Amino acid sequence: MPFVKTTWRNSISFKVLLAYVAGVGLSILLIALGAVALITSRSDILLTTDVAERTHELAGKLMFDVAGHPTGFDDSEGDRVWTFKSLGVEIGYRVLDSQANVVLASTDEAFWSPVAKSPPSDQGRFKFEREGMLMYAATAPVERDGTIWYLQFAVSERLMELLHQGFAWPFMGAGIVLFSLVLLFVFGACAYFTLGYALKPLREVSESAAAISPRSLHSRLDSKTVPSEVAPLVSSFNSALERLEQGYRVQQEFLATAAHELKTPLALIRAQIELMAPDKTRDSLLNDVEHMTRQVQQLLLLAETSEAHNYSFAAVNVGEVVQQAADYLQRMADAARVGIVLTGHTATQTPWQADRSALFTLLKNLLENAIQHAPEGTQVRVQCTADKLTVRDWGSGVEQAQLPHIFTRFWRGAHRRDHGAGLGLTICQEIARAHGWTLVAHRAEPGLAFCLSPPVTDSPSMNSSQESS
Structure with a gap:
């Protein structure tokens, strides 16, 4: 979830500083107006008061x-x-x-x-x-x-006015100006740094909240350092996270349990169908069972890849895993009369921090998807470098408007040879997110290309924080 950027007009700091500047400006204006009023009014009360004070001062001496x-x-x-x-x-x-x-x-x-x-x-x-x-x-x-x-x-009276207007009031005006500058800049700087210090916990909490994902729903925001006025909001957010985590866990557990429980009945149904006499009905039923079995396996795999504790990170040579995935799918490629071409995989010696099994699943799904969409007599090319891995086919590709949906669950392209479950690319995206990688698809004209790359700051390997996930 991207961090939400607010405009400066919605900033608490800006509003407080604006109120401070407005208050200072109003105070200076009132002081200046009062001083002008005293100068221009030539108040008898003011002059009489000055004389009385001077009289009592002389009396004491x-x-x-x-x-x-x-x-x-x-x-x-x-x-x-x-x-x-x-x-x-x-x-x-x-x-x-x-x-x-x-x-x-x-x-x-x-x-x-x-x-x-x-x-x-x-x-x-x-x-x-x-x-x-x-x-x-x-x-x-x-x-x-x-x-x-x-x-x-x-x-x-004329001596008093001379003293006031010629000497006292200029000094008073200078004093007002000096006081105004001190009030505006010194106290303004104090207000600015005080606001920055006071709002720092809010920024930290906001960054922590933005970093929470389905894989870190166990995380909670620290309410000890935030201002007391905001602590109830943070506590409410933590309570919402607890409910969300519970709902997410229940959903994942149900998905895994349902997929696991369906595997045995499907195996029994398949065994019974295979005992039937060969005919079109038997072949159709076997295809349906095979399709359902694949969906169940994909659902179970999706549930597993969605849990961070299922991963074990280590230094993995990507080129070796690419070769293994290509060898595993070679018979499928031969059956579809599609060639698999690997470039750069033998020269890729710099390892990536990854779960080897999950990386194999990701590459296998990408290659399988490319083989299913590649026309006969064409190639599926895998290019592997130190900081990027690209899988491309020369098929019909997808429309530009469909690219945002390509990683959506149960979405299937229109030119597949089989009837897949529509979960293969979703599983790839889940694995990529768990590793902190970026997996994107774009039109290759012709065909479709998938690009997998680790974070730029950590290329070609992930940071150590992945190891503790």
């Missing part, structure tokens, strides 16, 4: 003298306190006591003049305008020795 009064900020960690001197128009801070008295400031009082005169404890996050500029500000309480001080920090 406020320094005091021995009397507990604010004196400045700890700039040992490079907290950019210098910006208050350089950007005094855009940014500023001041420290108030509980009565809203200014005890420390980075700017003059005019900077804070628009701020309402209210207790600093009531001023959390707020905004005010100074010289036409919108200022964002926030207040953070600081407790020192039981005294509460209030730090107020303010920054202009």
Whole structure:
């Protein structure tokens, strides 16, 4: 049974990777849209939040003298306190006591003049305008020795927008791009190799299933290494194999038993007919019995060749077996006035791994079939080389449309001299399959040619696995 090839669109790996790429693409799109929305909206909430966070950060760095009064900020960690001197128009801070008295400031009082005169404890996050500029500000309480001080920090809207749009957002955009590339390629590679590792047991199970044939129905798929989601399917397949093997064994046993049981009655019938007075009826009955006996023998032989344990493989000289088969059928060929010509058989010294008896049966059936279809005065030629054996006759052959049926059970050609059982070529094909050989038939113009060859990779002999069959 050939291994079924699936299209890439039906691949689980492709579908999972496609879903992964789609998810990554959607995530990147949403992140980019959110970033664009933040840039274009100039959200007051965002700016106010930034100012409040900066205010609380400065409050944690406020320094005091021995009397507990604010004196400045700890700039040992490079907290950019210098910006208050350089950007005094855009940014500023001041420290108030509980009565809203200014005890420390980075700017003059005019900077804070628009701020309402209210207790600093009531001023959390707020905004005010100074010289036409919108200022964002926030207040953070600081407790020192039981005294509460209030730090107020303010920054202009245009400075915040400059920092965001000129510095923060470009870096954020670069970060989004870098994150997207890492997500797409690094995690994509991980997903690809993970899928390959996860689906490897499925590929192995599929190959094992494809290798199962009527001669290896005892084989079972290993369900221990497959994913748990697929294990029930493998178990069901093994159960189906058990039922199939049982049915096949019963069929083969019935075929062999029936053929064996028919041999004795046919022999008795033949003996009784031979005791009759010679006449046309007696001759007709003997022909019928002979035909039935041949069918029974062929059925029994077919049952035997279908069982792998009936074979004993060894190194066999094909040329010698060809000569033996030709000698065995020489009287049949003489009676049909057909010559048997052997070429190359004496030069074939390289042995094939085969069951000698089965190989003899195969060659005998091919030669017998060729003799039955060869016209009087023609030849049946057997050409034997190291990697191929060809049996050809010069008869009428078969139609091209009939070639696919030539190895079918009980199929018979229209130009045979006898009334065969139609199982000879089927037996040949069974023997060839058991050995791993290839047996094909093709029109020879005129006549028909059968070509027998071992596997290409193991030519001219079979691999050792056949020996353990």
